[in-house]
Amino acid sequence: MYLKGAHKEDRAAAWCRGRTHTTTECFAFTLPPSYPENSGVEESTGEVRTTTVDRRAKTGAREKEIEMASDKELVQQNKQVVLKEYVAAGFPKESHFGVTTAAINLKVPDGSNAVAFKNLFLSCDPYMRSRLSPPVHRDGADETDPEFSPFRIGAPISGLGVSKVVDSGHPDYKKGDLVWGGTAWEEYSIIENPKGLFKIPDPSVPLSYYTGILGMPGMTAYFGFYDICAPKKGEYVFVSAASGAVGQLVGQFAKLAGCYVVGSAGTNEKVELLKNKFGFDEAFNYKEVDDLDAALKRCFPEGIDIYFENVGGKTLDAVLLNMRVHGRISACGMISQYNLEQPEGVHNLMTIVYKRVRIEGFVVTDYFPRYAEFLGKMLPWIKEGKIVYVEDFAEGLENGPAALLGLFNGRNVGKQVVAVARQ
Numbered sequence: 001m002y003l004k005g006a007h008k009e010d011r012a013a014a015w016c017r018g019r020t021h022t023t024t025e026c027f028a029f030t031l032p033p034s035y036p037e038n039s040g041v042e043e044s045t046g047e048v049r050t051t052t053v054d055r056r057a058k059t060g061a062r063e064k065e066i067e068m069a070s071d072k073e074l075v076q077q078n079k080q081v082v083l084k085e086y087v088a089a090g091f092p093k094e095s096h097f098g099v100t101t102a103a104i105n106l107k108v109p110d111g112s113n114a115v116a117f118k119n120l121f122l123s124c125d126p127y128m129r130s131r132l133s134p135p136v137h138r139d140g141a142d143e144t145d146p147e148f149s150p151f152r153i154g155a156p157i158s159g160l161g162v163s164k165v166v167d168s169g170h171p172d173y174k175k176g177d178l179v180w181g182g183t184a185w186e187e188y189s190i191i192e193n194p195k196g197l198f199k200i201p202d203p204s205v206p207l208s209y210y211t212g213i214l215g216m217p218g219m220t221a222y223f224g225f226y227d228i229c230a231p232k233k234g235e236y237v238f239v240s241a242a243s244g245a246v247g248q249l250v251g252q253f254a255k256l257a258g259c260y261v262v263g264s265a266g267t268n269e270k271v272e273l274l275k276n277k278f279g280f281d282e283a284f285n286y287k288e289v290d291d292l293d294a295a296l297k298r299c300f301p302e303g304i305d306i307y308f309e310n311v312g313g314k315t316l317d318a319v320l321l322n323m324r325v326h327g328r329i330s331a332c333g334m335i336s337q338y339n340l341e342q343p344e345g346v347h348n349l350m351t352i353v354y355k356r357v358r359i360e361g362f363v364v365t366d367y368f369p370r371y372a373e374f375l376g377k378m379l380p381w382i383k384e385g386k387i388v389y390v391e392d393f394a395e396g397l398e399n400g401p402a403a404l405l406g407l408f409n410g411r412n413v414g415k416q417v418v419a420v421a422r423q
Contacts, residue, residue: 233258390414
């Protein structure tokens with residue numbers, strides 16, 4: 001119950017009933033309404049002055065009590081997903097994670113730049129697998145890539161998510177603001193000096209979209225395809241892991257650019273989704289294909305101009321044999337390799353030379369300064385129905401580990417999201 005603007009008698013009565021959340025507005029109205037708000041009592045006798053001082057002292061004590069009660073009200077039980085042990089090799093298991101609860105005070109200190117957030121949606125992304133691995137040390141030096149530093153044992157894992165401001169000492173954030181960006185896997189987070197967060201400009205679309213189509217995966221698909229591949233109308237495009245958070249968008253971008261596009265996925269359900277919902281010209285289930293080279297030749301008798309690489313390994317090797325002269329490969333990820341003790345080798349690299357193929361890797365954070373440009377394209381496409389998006393929700397933070405691990409065996413259909421709270 002917020003009391004700003006209420007009549008002073010109403011505010012005092014509300015406080016007496018114990019119904020108010022503490023606000024600075026109600027502090028001045030803890031005295032009964034018959035008493036003066038200030039010390040404008042006639043000072044004709046010392047007795048009156050003494051009484052006024054006593055009342056002030058009582059008022060100060062009452063205000064202190066309210067402030068302490070306010071702090072208690074802002075203490076919440078905070079569920080967290082923590083890493084119990086590193087995964088040196090192989091597939092991670094749910095036993096590598098734990099779900100704990102700890103108290104958190106959501107009142108940020110006065111004068112600080114800290115912001116307290118309620119986390120609404122968390123993003124499950126394949127790159128997080130590298131952060132489950134232990135630090136890499138060689139000759140006493142830490143050679144871990146700082147962009148993908150390991151999670152800390154016993155601490156909440158972190159990633160990208162959509163959050164709502166519940167308290168703020170930072171001039172750029174106010175209570176009620178919605179943002180997306182880096183956050184911990186917990187119900188509430190306090191960020192001491194927030195940087196790299198994006199305010200959500202249009203809450204008319206589903207907020208979960210900012211973990212996917214309007215967030216990092218959307219930017220990955222957009223810049224990885226348009227900037228790196230530079231598509232031309234009539235070109236032939238192949239997308240691996242095509243039904244995932246990124247692949248489903250790349251295929252639709254290819255169609256908007258006037259290209260012929262084929263995707264691969266791991267189930268027949270996903271194959272139908274690619275063709276019937278996302279508009280791919282053709283798709284196949286790679287698990288039912290004995291010869292990837294032959295399958296690609298059937299789909300691309302004239303070869304491939306653009307390959308959006310999400311898988312690596314045998315798929316990349318087969319694609320290299322089918323690339324056209326001056327083909328382009330956008331290397332986004334290689335999910336087939338993330339859990340192998342010994343990564344698979346690629347044997348057809350000489351194709352890059354005689355077909356003059358360009359392979360370029362990228363990290364999407366390099367494109368974050370161009371977020372406004374990206375939104376300027378994506379929001380109209382969504383609202384006009386030119387782009388559609390499929391999400392796969394896991395409800396509740398406690399189901400987050402299973403949802404994350406499902407990425408590595410293809411259990412998800414579309415963008416995997418953990419719904420922590422829907423308000």
